[in-house]
Amino acid sequence: MSSSARHSLWDELGALVGERGVVSSEDASSRSCDPFRTVPAHATALVRPASTEELSAVVALCAARGQSIVTHGGRTGVSGGAYVDAEDVIISLERMNRVEEICAVSQLAVVEAGVTVEALQSAAAAQGLFFPIDLGSKGTATIGGAIATNAGGNRVLRWGMTRQNVLGIEAVLADGTIVSAMNRLVKNNTGYDLKHVLIGSEGTLGIVTKAVVRLVPAPSSQMAAFVSVRSHERLLALLARARQLPTLSAFEVMWPDYYDIVSTRDSARRPVPTGQGAYVLIEAMGYDTELDGLAFERFLQDLSDADVVADAVVGGSNKQIADLWRVRESADLLVSELWPFVSFDVSIDVRVVDTFIERSRALLIERFGAVRTATFGHLGDNNIHIAAHVGADTLAVEQEVERCVYQAVLEYRGAITAEHGIGQAKRAFLPEHKHSGEMAMMRRLRDALDHEKILNRNVMF
Amino acid sequence: MSSSARHSLWDELGALVGERGVVSSEDASSRSCDPFRTVPAHATALVRPASTEELSAVVALCAARGQSIVTHGGRTGVSGGAYVDAEDVIISLERMNRVEEICAVSQLAVVEAGVTVEALQSAAAAQGLFFPIDLGSKGTATIGGAIATNAGGNRVLRWGMTRQNVLGIEAVLADGTIVSAMNRLVKNNTGYDLKHVLIGSEGTLGIVTKAVVRLVPAPSSQMAAFVSVRSHERLLALLARARQLPTLSAFEVMWPDYYDIVSTRDSARRPVPTGQGAYVLIEAMGYDTELDGLAFERFLQDLSDADVVADAVVGGSNKQIADLWRVRESADLLVSELWPFVSFDVSIDVRVVDTFIERSRALLIERFGAVRTATFGHLGDNNIHIAAHVGADTLAVEQEVERCVYQAVLEYRGAITAEHGIGQAKRAFLPEHKHSGEMAMMRRLRDALDHEKILNRNVMF
Numbered sequence: 037m038s039s040s041a042r043h044s045l046w047d048e049l050g051a052l053v054g055e056r057g058v059v060s061s062e063d064a065s066s067r068s069c070d071p072f073r074t075v076p077a078h079a080t081a082l083v084r085p086a087s088t089e090e091l092s093a094v095v096a097l098c099a100a101r102g103q104s105i106v107t108h109g110g111r112t113g114v115s116g117g118a119y120v121d122a123e124d125v126i127i128s129l130e131r132m133n134r135v136e137e138i139c140a141v142s143q144l145a146v147v148e149a150g151v152t153v154e155a156l157q158s159a160a161a162a163q164g165l166f167f168p169i170d171l172g173s174k175g176t177a178t179i180g181g182a183i184a185t186n187a188g189g190n191r192v193l194r195w196g197m198t199r200q201n202v203l204g205i206e207a208v209l210a211d212g213t214i215v216s217a218m219n220r221l222v223k224n225n226t227g228y229d230l231k232h233v234l235i236g237s238e239g240t241l242g243i244v245t246k247a248v249v250r251l252v253p254a255p256s257s258q259m260a261a262f263v264s265v266r267s268h269e270r271l272l273a274l275l276a277r278a279r280q281l282p283t284l285s286a287f288e289v290m291w292p293d294y295y296d297i298v299s300t301r302d303s304a305r306r307p308v309p310t311g312q313g314a315y316v317l318i319e320a321m322g323y324d325t326e327l328d329g330l331a332f333e334r335f336l337q338d339l340s341d342a343d344v345v346a347d348a349v350v351g352g353s354n355k356q357i358a359d360l361w362r363v364r365e366s367a368d369l370l371v372s373e374l375w376p377f378v379s380f381d382v383s384i385d386v387r388v389v390d391t392f393i394e395r396s397r398a399l400l401i402e403r404f405g406a407v408r409t410a411t412f413g414h415l416g417d418n419n420i421h422i423a424a425h426v427g428a429d430t431l432a433v434e435q436e437v438e439r440c441v442y443q444a445v446l447e448y449r450g451a452i453t454a455e456h457g458i459g460q461a462k463r464a465f466l467p468e469h470k471h472s473g474e475m476a477m478m479r480r481l482r483d484a485l486d487h488e489k490i491l492n493r494n495v496m497f
Numbered sequence: 498m499s500s501s502a503r504h505s506l507w508d509e510l511g512a513l514v515g516e517r518g519v520v521s522s523e524d525a526s527s528r529s530c531d532p533f534r535t536v537p538a539h540a541t542a543l544v545r546p547a548s549t550e551e552l553s554a555v556v557a558l559c560a561a562r563g564q565s566i567v568t569h570g571g572r573t574g575v576s577g578g579a580y581v582d583a584e585d586v587i588i589s590l591e592r593m594n595r596v597e598e599i600c601a602v603s604q605l606a607v608v609e610a611g612v613t614v615e616a617l618q619s620a621a622a623a624q625g626l627f628f629p630i631d632l633g634s635k636g637t638a639t640i641g642g643a644i645a646t647n648a649g650g651n652r653v654l655r656w657g658m659t660r661q662n663v664l665g666i667e668a669v670l671a672d673g674t675i676v677s678a679m680n681r682l683v684k685n686n687t688g689y690d691l692k693h694v695l696i697g698s699e700g701t702l703g704i705v706t707k708a709v710v711r712l713v714p715a716p717s718s719q720m721a722a723f724v725s726v727r728s729h730e731r732l733l734a735l736l737a738r739a740r741q742l743p744t745l746s747a748f749e750v751m752w753p754d755y756y757d758i759v760s761t762r763d764s765a766r767r768p769v770p771t772g773q774g775a776y777v778l779i780e781a782m783g784y785d786t787e788l789d790g791l792a793f794e795r796f797l798q799d800l801s802d803a804d805v806v807a808d809a810v811v812g813g814s815n816k817q818i819a820d821l822w823r824v825r826e827s828a829d830l831l832v833s834e835l836w837p838f839v840s841f842d843v844s845i846d847v848r849v850v851d852t853f854i855e856r857s858r859a860l861l862i863e864r865f866g867a868v869r870t871a872t873f874g875h876l877g878d879n880n881i882h883i884a885a886h887v888g889a890d891t892l893a894v895e896q897e898v899e900r901c902v903y904q905a906v907l908e909y910r911g912a913i914t915a916e917h918g919i920g921q922a923k924r925a926f927l928p929e930h931k932h933s934g935e936m937a938m939m940r941r942l943r944d945a946l947d948h949e950k951i952l953n954r955n956v957m958f
Contacts, residue, residue, distance in 0.1 A: 141733055141848045143740070186686055197684065199693075200661065215934035221844040222878035223658065223915040225647055225697055227931050227957060228939045232660075232693035236686055253740050272602055279604070280714050280784035282743035323741035327792045331785060383682040387602045417683035454684035470688050473676035477946070478689045484945030485938070496688060 042080055045103065045125075049083050052093045057084050057131070064126060069111055069118040071173065077118075079106070082126040088206060088214060088245045091127065095243065095490075096212030098125055104493050107239045109181025110152065112173035114379070115459025117185065117238050117495050129180050132245060135159045143251045144203060144220055149180025149244050156249070165251040168195035172365070180244045186236030188455030193416035194285045194321075195252065197455070198235065204248035205231040209241075210486035220248050233481070238457055239492040241485045255321035259283075259332040260351040262360045264312035265344065268390040271314045273344050275386065275416060278318055281335055283328050286319035287416035288364045291393065294410040297373050298366040305363045308347035316415075317364050319357075370410050376429030377410075378437040382445050383418040383454040392448045393422075399440040400424060419454035438465070445469070458496045466497050503541055506564070506586075510544050513554045518545050518592070525587060530572055530579040532634065538579075540567070543587040549667060549675060549706045552588065556704065556951075557673030559586055565954050568700045570642025571613065573634035575840070576920025578646065578699050578956050590641050593706060596620045604712045605664060605681055610641025610705045617710070626712040629656035633826070641705045647697030649916030654877035655746045655782075656713065658916070659696065665709035666692040670702075671947035681709050694942070699918055700953040702946045716782035720744075720793040721812040723821045725773035726805065729851040732775045734805050736847065736877060739779055742796055744789050747780035748877035749825045752854065755871040758834050759827040766824045769808035777876075778825050780818075831871050837890030838871075839898040843906050844879040844915040853909045854883075860901040861885060880915035899926070906930070919957045927958055 050058050064082035069075040080103075085091035098105050104121070108128040111118045120126055133150035140163045147156055153167070153174040160167045170189045171177050177187070182198045183205065195201065204219035217230050234242050265271050271289065278284050290298075295315045299306035308315065322328035339345045351357035370377070384392045393411055400407040404426040413420030424437055442452050442465055452462055452469050467475055478497060482489070511519050525543035530536040541564075546552035559566050565582070569589040572579045581587055594611035601624045608617055614628070614635040621628045631650045632638050638648070643659045644666065656662065665680035678691050695703050726732050732750065739745050751759075756776045760767035769776065783789035800806045812818035831838070845853045854872055861868040865887040874881030885898055903913050903926055913923055913930050928936055939958060943950070 139848070141737070142846055186690070188684055188686075192684060196661070199690075200657070209934075209938065213934050213937055215938050216932040217935050219912070220846055220910070221912050221915070223649055223653060223844050223875070223880045224912040225649075225914045225916055225918045226912045227919060227927055227935065228942065229647070229660075229693070229697050230935055230938055232690070232696075233938075233942065235693075236690050253737075276602070276714075282783055322743055324792060324795065327788055327795065331788050334785065334788070383684050385603055385681060387600070414684070419684040449681070451680070451682050451685040451687045453686050454682070455686055457686045458688060466688055471677040473670075473674050474678050474688065474691055476674055477670065477676050477691055477694075480945045481689065481694065481942065484941045 045101070046081055048097055049081060049094060052097065053083055053085050053090050057086060057090065058082070059084065067111065069120060070116070071112045071114065075119060077120055077126060078122050079120040079124045079126045080122065082128060084128050084131045086131045088208065091243065091245055092208050092212045092214050094127060095208050095210065099211050099488065099490050102488055103490070105491055107184070107243050107492060109149070109178035109184065110173065110176040112177040113181065113185060113457065113459060115453070115457045116461040117457060117459035117492070119460050119494070121494070127243065129178060129245070138163050138165065138251070140165060142220060145249050145251055146218070146246070147179050147249065148246050149178060151179050153177050153179060153182060160251050161254060164254050166254040167201070167249065167251055169198050169201055179247060179249065183235055183244045183247055184237065184239045185457045188419065190286045190288065190414060192414060193287060199232065201250045202231055202235060202247055203250050205234055205244060206246035207234050207242035207244050210488070210490045215242065218246065218248055238459065238495050240482055240496055241491070243491065253323065255323060257322045257325040257328040258319070258354070258357060259329060260317065260319045260357040260360050261336055261348055262307040262315065262317050262363065263339070263345040263348040264308045264315050266346050267313045270344050271316070272386060273342070274316060274339065277335065277338060277344065278416070281320055281331065283320035283322040283331065284318070285321040286317065287414065288317040289413060289415040289420070290315040290364065291411040294412045297410055298363060298369050301369050301373060304359070305366060307349040307360060307363060312346045317360055364412065370423050374408055374410060374423055374425040377423040377425040378434050380422040380424065380441055381454050381456040382420060382422070382441070383451040384420060384445070384448055385450070386415060386418060388448050389415065389420065392444055392450065395447065396422065396441045396444040399443055400426060400437065403436060403440050442469070460494050463494070463496060506562070507542055509558055510542060510555060513558065514544055514546050514551050518547060518551065519543070520545065528572065530581060531577070532573045532575065536580060538581055538587060539583050540581040540585045540587045541583070543589060545589045545592045547592045549669065552704065552706055553669045553673045553675050555588060556669050556671065560672045560949065560951050563949055564951070566952055568645070568704050568953060570610070570639035570645065571634065571637040573638040574642065574646060574918065574920060576914070576918045577922040578918060578920035578953065580921050580955070582955070588704065590639060590706070599624050599626065599712070601626060603681060606710050606712055607679070607707070608640050608710065609707050610639060610644070612640050614638050614640060614643060621712050622715060625715050627715040628662070628710065628712055630659050630662055640708060640710065644696055644705050644708055645698065645700045646918045649880065651747045651749065651875060653875060654748060660693065662711045663692055663696060663708055664711050666695055666705060667707035668695050668703035668705050671949070671951045676703065679707065679709055699920065699956050701943055701957055702952070704952065714784065716784060718783045718786040718789040719815070719818060720781045720790060721818040721821050722779050722797055722809055723768040723776065723824065724779065724800070724806040724809040725769045725776050727807050728774045731805050732777070733847060734803070735777060735800065738796065738799060738805065739877070742781055742792065744781035744783040744792065745779070746782040747778065748875065749778040750874060750876040750881070751776040751825065752872040755873045758871055759824060759830050762830050762834060765820070766827060768810040768821060768824060773807045778821055825873065831884050835869055835871060835884055835886040838884040838886040839895050841883040841885065841902055842915050842917040843881060843883070843902070844912040845881060845906070845909055846911070847876060847879060849909050850876065850881065853905055853911065856908065857883065857902045857905040860904055861887060861898065864897060864901050903930070921955050924955070924957060
């Protein structure tokens with residue numbers, strides 16, 4: 037873009053959103069588009085609308101000029117969805133950060149897209165309510181970003197992904213049209229449920245500006261146990277029994293490659309002895325400390341009676357429960373032990389997860405001679421994460437590592453992304469992992485809502 | 498259509514689906530498009546493909562000729578979604594009725610669209626699993642129809658609508674394109690989640706041919722109580738406390754206009770005395786008879802201690818629980834007492850449900866001088882049903898009655914249909930109950946996938 041064209045755009049944007057609403061491309065560059073690497077936000081301009089109407093006007097202006105837009109929430113996504121080109125205009129929702137309403141009776145919140153997940157959790161907690169989506173990046177990640185990417189987290193098997201926790205949505209389409217679908221009702225079959233078209237579309241079909249989210253009563257009881265099992269069969273038996281706990285809130289599996297690293301480097305993170313086939317953190321949350329505790333004890337007793345678990349430790353206090361969670365959340369130790377590594381976020385049928393892991397490793401060894409991995413995840417909802425270290429750290433190596441693991445994903449009918457999304461990072465792999473009819477339908481939908489590909493044009497496909 | 502054109506179409510369809518696959522328009526007329534009235538299926542032809550490929554070929558043929566299609570599942574919908582014109586071709590999924598797989602480990606079923614809800618329930622039960630969508634019409638309603646209309650039922654507050662119980666879908670678009678999105682994973686963010694575009698679109702965006710549905714372990718405990726409360730405030734207090742039961746599976750409210758009719762006409766359906774503000778059937782289901790029973794007793798004790806309920810009866814046996822459900826399922830008595838009546842299926846914020854009911858009645862009385870109503874519903878998920886009798890039974894009167902109640906729905910920001918859908922019956926009311934941006938986005942989506950409006954062209958909008 038020429039300097040004069042840039043200045044004219046700048047002036048017009050300023051007229052729409054005011055001085056506070058525009059950030060120069062120099063100042064924008066101090067922001068990173070990636071939470072783990074420094075990827076400066078080099079763009080034509082960064083606009084920060086203060087309202088849906090302002091945002092609509094900005095998008096309409098960009099659409100009229102064929103100006104591409106990249107939308108920024110908290111920039112905590114790990115699939116490159118926030119990466120920008122120099123020609124792009126960035127729209128940040130950071131000034132639209134009000135919690136408009138928390139209703140304890142109807143159990144919902146009305147929030148602007150720029151509210152952080154943590155701010156929403158706190159506002160809900162202040163009224164005895166609970167927003168079940170929980171992410172490591174919750175202090176920075178926004179609810180708009182969580183909706184755009186259909187964020188997951190640890191408690192999906194109880195309360196679902198972000199999708200299941202959104203009742204209503206307001207969004208701005210690529211031509212500036214405001215779509216207000218701020219439904220507050222659990223059951224509503226009045227026409228197409230448009231929020232489901234927008235959720236998880238990674239900002240390619242519209243920009244989420246506001247949402248009605250579902251809240252649940254804040255749990256008053258929390259139980260946790262850390263157990264080990266000898267084999268894959270026993271892991272499945274454990275999962276089957278755990279699914280009969282209506283209070284089950286997490287089922288986090290760690291395989292030996294993960295647990296050996298963590299428990300060796302920090303003996304405080306070795307709740308049970310090593311040498312088993314898998315390690316599981318099981319958490320339950322409810323509303324009756326006594327009876328929920330009894331049910332959890334009985335669950336553990338059943339497992340012991342049926343010889344399902346090898347060793348087990350129960351978290352008897354909040355502190356102990358936090359310590360058990362710290363075993364599962366040992367990214368720090370993985371970094372110091374395995375870096376550089378390629379991270380995976382795949383979903384696999386629980387029946388074949390063991391052979392899938394073997395097959396992935398075999399393909400990596402075949403290609404690279406050796407590999408070190410750490411494997412863990414939220415198995416109850418099919419999601420496993422793998423950190424794979426093969427030595428060198430170049431883009432070419434990274435793509436080769438991905439190709440090996442995604443080959444195994446294809447063979448086992450899994451998903452190349454469970455919760456992180458496609459973004460720009462996995463875009464090249466998408467077509468071979470979606471049915472041709474799906475790709476055709478996706479193109480038709482995007483074309484219908486954003487014919488000029490104004491929004492996040494390098495994202496997803 | 499001329500007789501020769503009809504014969505040529507007939508021959509071509511026959512060539513695609515074989516003799517068993519085509520039904521003459523005379524034979525089709527013996528079927529009704531409505532479960533409660535006789536509305537003969539007068540159409541050009543009825544086609545019954547035996548496979549997705551046959552169906553795809555039929556749709557492609559129709560698309561090439563600009564031939565309109567109406568899709569038939571079990572024809573149990575009450576919003577006129579299955580009504581046909583003489584010029585239409587009916588596609589029935591009745592021959593695609595195989596349960597292809599039930600997997601107890603992965604907790605899912607793979608079914609063709611023509612499988613009935615009851616057949617799926619039975620196949621799941623045979624493996625210790627449970628399909629939570631339960632409908633009065635389950636013996637006839639098909640899973641394809643349930644998906645197309647996002648069917649609800651009594652247990653939505655625990656397990657969600659049909660939408661929440663579908664993992665994957667296969668469908669044929671209006672040009673014959675097969676979209677296979679037969680996902681089996683709980684967490685999968687690989688591109689747009691196209692099933693959510695198709696679910697609840699009432700057959701206007703594609704024809705569902707197959708699905709992967711989520712199953713849950715079959716509950717082994719069932720508790721139920723029938724209670725009365727004095728006031729709306731106490732009803733809300735009861736709901737708030739019930740939401741802390743992780744085993745809660747139904748919260749069915751009956752208002753005095755309903756309960757007085759039912760309990761007066763059949764004393765066996767009077768578990769508690771009349772004279773209160775509302776009556777509630779509360780059901781819980783779990784996996785531990787002893788502890789679940791204790792939690793349910795404690796719940797009832799809490800209500801009694803806090804003076805929330807006026808009277809309460811507990812179902813102590815399966816027979817007694819069935820008897821309590823019979824009070825809630827007294828459509829037979831409503832018909833004999835109130836017929837003719839107009840039925841409503843609306844959703845309303847629980848905070849204002851009492852004033853909404855009053856306002857609806859006031860508008861009906863203002864318009865008709867008098868009205869008799871029976872009000873009941875699944876309040877936990879906002880859904881209430883009203884049967885309204887004003888005397889005469891003509892189409893004009895019916896529309897006037899609807900206009901009154903939908904006026905109140907508008908004032909209270911409710912939904913004109915919670916679970917029954919728009920179909921042809923509520924089509925005229927849709928635009929004033931959807932935001933203009935929503936209508937615009939709906940039109941763009943439909944236009945993108947079915948430009949010629951081949952599929953269910955008179956449905957929804």
